[in-house]
Amino acid sequence: MALQGKKLINNPDDVVTEFIEGLVETYQGLQYLDGFPEIKVVLRADAVGGAYDKVAVISGGGSGHEPAHAGFVGPGMLTAAVSGDVFASPPVDSILAAIRAVTGTMGCLLIIKNYTGDRLNFGLAAEQAKSEGYKIEMVIVGDDCALPPPRGIAGRRGLAGTILVHKVAGAAADAGLSLADVAAEAKHASEAVGTMGVALSVCTLPGQVTSDRLGPEQIELGLGIHGEPGAAVVELQTVDVVVEHVLKQILSQETQYLPITRGSNAVLLINGLGATPVMELMIAARKAVPELQLEYGIAVDRVYTGTFMTSLDMAGLSITIMRSDENILQRLDAPTKAPAWPVGSEGNRPPAKFPVPVPPSPSMKDDEILSERQELSKQGCMLEAAIEAAAKELIDLKDNLNDWDSKVGDGDCGTTMYRGATAILEDMKTRYHLNDAAGTVNEIGSTIRKVMGGTSGILG
Amino acid sequence: MALQGKKLINNPDDVVTEFIEGLVETYQGLQYLDGFPEIKVVLRADAVGGAYDKVAVISGGGSGHEPAHAGFVGPGMLTAAVSGDVFASPPVDSILAAIRAVTGTMGCLLIIKNYTGDRLNFGLAAEQAKSEGYKIEMVIVGDDCALPPPRGIAGRRGLAGTILVHKVAGAAADAGLSLADVAAEAKHASEAVGTMGVALSVCTLPGQVTSDRLGPEQIELGLGIHGEPGAAVVELQTVDVVVEHVLKQILSQETQYLPITRGSNAVLLINGLGATPVMELMIAARKAVPELQLEYGIAVDRVYTGTFMTSLDMAGLSITIMRSDENILQRLDAPTKAPAWPVGSEGNRPPAKFPVPVPPSPSMKDDEILSERQELSKQGCMLEAAIEAAAKELIDLKDNLNDWDSKVGDGDCGTTMYRGATAILEDMKTRYHLNDAAGTVNEIGSTIRKVMGGTSGILG
Structure with a gap:
């Protein structure tokens, strides 16, 4: 029917x-x-x-x-x-x-x-x-x-x-x-x-069947x-x-x-x-x-x-x-009270963008870029490989994670993880002090907070 | 897929x-x-x-x-x-x-x-x-x-x-x-x-498949x-x-x-x-x-x-x-310029309805109701039977007409005809001078103009 x-x-x-x-x-x-x-x-x-x-x-x-x-x-x-x-x-x-x-x-x-x-x-x-x-x-x-x-x-x-x-x-x-x-x-x-x-x-039309045209x-x-x-x-x-x-x-x-x-x-x-x-x-x-x-x-x-x-x-x-x-x-x-006429389109437009305010103190480390890459220690190389492998795994899992998440939540877990993993791979090249494992973990946290949003981001 | x-x-x-x-x-x-x-x-x-x-x-x-x-x-x-x-x-x-x-x-x-x-x-x-x-x-x-x-x-x-x-x-x-x-x-x-x-x-979600939940x-x-x-x-x-x-x-x-x-x-x-x-x-x-x-x-x-x-x-x-x-x-x-806040909901409501203005002269025949039904002549009976048969046929054809109309137009032809035919059957009982065939045709036109709208109505 x-x-x-x-x-x-x-x-x-x-x-x-x-x-x-x-x-x-x-x-x-x-x-x-x-x-x-x-x-x-x-x-x-x-x-x-x-x-x-x-x-x-x-x-x-x-x-x-x-x-x-x-x-x-x-x-x-x-x-x-x-x-x-x-x-x-x-x-x-x-x-x-x-x-x-x-x-x-x-x-x-x-x-x-x-x-x-x-x-x-x-x-x-x-x-x-x-x-x-x-x-x-x-x-x-x-x-x-x-x-x-x-x-x-x-x-x-x-x-x-x-x-x-x-x-x-x-x-x-x-x-x-x-x-x-x-x-x-x-x-x-x-x-x-x-x-x-x-x-x-x-x-x-109301009461009629939907066309499959x-x-x-x-x-x-x-x-x-x-x-x-x-x-x-x-x-x-x-x-x-x-x-x-x-x-x-x-x-x-x-x-x-x-x-x-x-x-x-x-x-x-x-x-x-x-x-x-x-x-x-x-x-x-x-x-x-x-x-x-x-x-x-x-x-x-x-x-x-x-x-x-x-x-x-x-x-x-x-x-x-x-x-x-x-x-x-x-x-x-001209002003109107007609309910469906849009409010706020009148007049001339100022510039669309406004610069992001700078933080009051330079304490934040997010934007720091390593001026020169240190020679990686053996441990640093291993850490780099491990992060890369983990991030790539998350990137590959994107669709599966979204699928699983859609059963219990809003279906964007994979996309969020993908975004975080991609940013980590990017920041790793320029911002992580890989020879310092503890510091690197903090730096990963900073990357995640910056791009992931949601609950995962803040828990990261 | x-x-x-x-x-x-x-x-x-x-x-x-x-x-x-x-x-x-x-x-x-x-x-x-x-x-x-x-x-x-x-x-x-x-x-x-x-x-x-x-x-x-x-x-x-x-x-x-x-x-x-x-x-x-x-x-x-x-x-x-x-x-x-x-x-x-x-x-x-x-x-x-x-x-x-x-x-x-x-x-x-x-x-x-x-x-x-x-x-x-x-x-x-x-x-x-x-x-x-x-x-x-x-x-x-x-x-x-x-x-x-x-x-x-x-x-x-x-x-x-x-x-x-x-x-x-x-x-x-x-x-x-x-x-x-x-x-x-x-x-x-x-x-x-x-x-x-x-x-x-x-x-x-953008870029994802639609759920069949x-x-x-x-x-x-x-x-x-x-x-x-x-x-x-x-x-x-x-x-x-x-x-x-x-x-x-x-x-x-x-x-x-x-x-x-x-x-x-x-x-x-x-x-x-x-x-x-x-x-x-x-x-x-x-x-x-x-x-x-x-x-x-x-x-x-x-x-x-x-x-x-x-x-x-x-x-x-x-x-x-x-x-x-x-x-x-x-x-x-309070007034706001926020674009998505609705305009015109503020203040108290006057009565929702206003009476339909009466036409300036009583020349229009639409609202006339026969005070007493005349005995129908043999011709009047035949006209009544013919109108009834035609109207019922249109009523039965409603879905087919809608279907055909949807191939070339907006798919409401049957519904419009149905509305007209129903009103004709209704008005025939109280308003049509069935012994006067020419008068009845005019009266049908008036019924159609009143209820059908669209192009059929005005051509009627």
Whole structure:
């Protein structure tokens, strides 16, 4: 029997409404419209009731992309978010309900990802709202860079770049701009942004079985955010190679998707697709920044690394690049209370490194290097051989030790021992007074404390 | 051949230093000490150089728990974080380097998770720092509630509750309190917090093979954050059942781990273990809040839902409860620039729901219910039978349609059709004028628009 994907959920039909209830329990500034299960709208608690005096910015679409879109509702970003069922566009009535709930005299901007269902439903809701007397503008985001043109009638898909458009529009609205000006800034931003993703696993819909489309050593390039198959399946690579490839696609001179050339400024967004650890996202950011700066001559003004626009429980990431200018940076840096927008990425960066402070006294022996190697005594030679044999044995045992340790602990004993043994072999060449056996034992202890960490290190 | 866990990394030995480089690229207020690979210390760029005029708060431990601990460095929280290798305590020298880098005349509080390696390494570093003239205090956090006492010589493990202790101590330090007072607040917080976790998958160490310890329909209760086996393995349950069980363990009257009784106030932290989608975390939060309030009589003051203290790529979550009082709430609500601390959970909650706005005119027919059913004509009966047959056919085809759709799209076509067909059968009983075939077709369209969403809905 094929197994359902393992998820911490209740009834698969209730995942979206239950998500919204939990979101609103967590964030005090959010409310939802009392229209479950059809109407699934999250809004700013301080912007309801028709008295909102700024341009309302509304986005949304199918669910399964959490924290998008509801996690980006807050002062300075979205005024409301409309959720459909998982991977299904929200119906017209719920979009209308959101518009009616938060739109005041300044009007409302709808930011829509470029999918047929979203364009139709949001478009019809906009027409209906206009007929009710609301001022409405729409901006469509299609930031996908995975497929070369022509891309069929549907055009480029809307991906994580949409989040940056939300931020620009939300900050512009918060600054008190008119609907036309907010829409113009959002459109400008949407034309300056490109995204491409890479997946390690296929997402599983709630209550459905997990696909075996992707082999255990394969990754998918240029995927959509609804589990659509990607543009290509390749063997798993190091993240550095993956990042290089994705940046090359986004910045391709052939497709010319992005108005970015050598000398441009840009911001970078590294987005986890749902099941990607923060560690891996940061490792990708670490590669992308110098790659953009050194290989493409692009100045990276800001880096946003985190989980923004997901595809349920998919492992993998997408990279988004947006050309930046003074005004866009000001909008991106503007404060917001939207819970899922990252804190601490704004402003300019000081140097990344700071020198290690020197100890107050030169008493520590760790860094001493023997200026000249003494002739080894016979005893010294034996000690050297013994240490070398023991260290090499530990190095050979690495995998076995890890294996045994994983039965009772965290499975890193072999790796830790390997690190210690390697450092001992290294330091022995330059730092150990091998003719003095007792001194050498102390020196080994110092090496171990320096590199091994964990409990073994300190007991050494 | 056993396969390595799929990860977006480069050399497994470099994951920690590369994570730190990416983190510092992302957050402008952070720096790291230039001592790679041995010294892995992230610090506030504005607190270095020995001139820091508040109590420095330092934490750390093995890596693999990202964003902890480095993601919690920032004004109002940690002053520096010391990282060891994956799941290995940092060596004494790197802890000492962190202390020397950020400690001024007010002194330094070390917050340590209760593991043997951390206690030894941080403890020795503290002694060494004191001998260099620094004022140092230590607080140990052991918030694990999974195992009943006695728990062996090592005692209760430090888990995600440590993050709340960081926040309390960081805010107290930021308020200008003395080292003794900051340490007292941290100790008070550490004694009021309890945590228990549940895992859907076992974590995989970088470069190692994935464990098959957990079957495809099993979950593990009461796990550690280093891949240690949990207290029990059980069949996968709904998240509501899992949350009930975990809360019962944490609040057990038998272990009396937490000083919380009926009538107490508390804060709740729902923590993803690395690969858990935001959707699932929020669904857990949705259950935990009313469960605490209604079943245990505990007032929930704040909810923090997100990814704070992980176990590499483990799927699952932990729940933390901390007894709250005026002072703790003030510390938790105090502003911080630490990137991984959640924004928007502070302050008191307004009502969660807001009524759906009524349309401006009563022209919409959606909500009309037939006051009295007309006798059906022969044609009306035939139409009713035809609609019923078609709808039931769609309902039966749900799984097949999902399956076919997953080959070309997002695999939800069957579910969407099922939802529409079910609503049609429902509305037909009360809303369709079946004697009027053309009218009925319009009414079906209205039903579909209301519930189906997606592209099918709007085309309907």
